[in-house]
Amino acid sequence: DAGVIQSPRHEVTEMGQEVTLRCKPISGHDYLFWYRQTMMRGLELLIYFNNNVPIDDSGMPEDRFSAKMPNASFSTLKIQPSEPRDSAVYFCASSLPPGEQYFGPGTRLTVT
């Protein structure tokens, strides 16, 4: 298996632009998680899905953030409009219940 796939690996954008991050989970995994990692705040859980349904989005920082999972093999995290404070590494992870989570390589987002 190729593991969790994320794209793009790096994204540089200007403040105010829309940013879309993509994730393909491991085939057969029921759960999908989006995290954000910064030096200041560490690893933060933003939202997670079970069987394509959002279960808990309490970690999403603002209404500018949204996430979708239209099918079992694809999820997006969108930021609109982006701000410099959104600069971080965004990770996607997937798992089978109740097992360990497998992380993707991350997307490094820089908003100037």
Place this chain on the structure above:
Amino acid sequence: AQSVAQPEDQVNVAEGNPLTVKCTYSVSGNPYLFWYVQYPNRGLQFLLKYITGDNLVKGSYGFEAEFNKSQTSFHLKKPSALVSDSALYFCAVRDFSGNTPLVFGKGTRLSVIA
């Protein structure tokens, strides 16, 4: 509520010496415990887990962890550290009976000095 504490932000150890990275946890029921490692510019990588059974769990790259229920701890250990073990280590926990996501600690940076 579930929580994890990694009391050390940084651990320094000489190559060849044993290493320990500490983790304590809190859950309402039985714990499901994990260790992850993150190398620079990489995602978190699963190292090992404890569900039930032997208190000493062996994982990847020669790492092991000891579950201690009375002390609510799950310390990561390795008998002989390598320079290549230098990385950021995360402990994580969830209640075994629930379907909630893992709760991660803040991470401990391990530096192994040649």
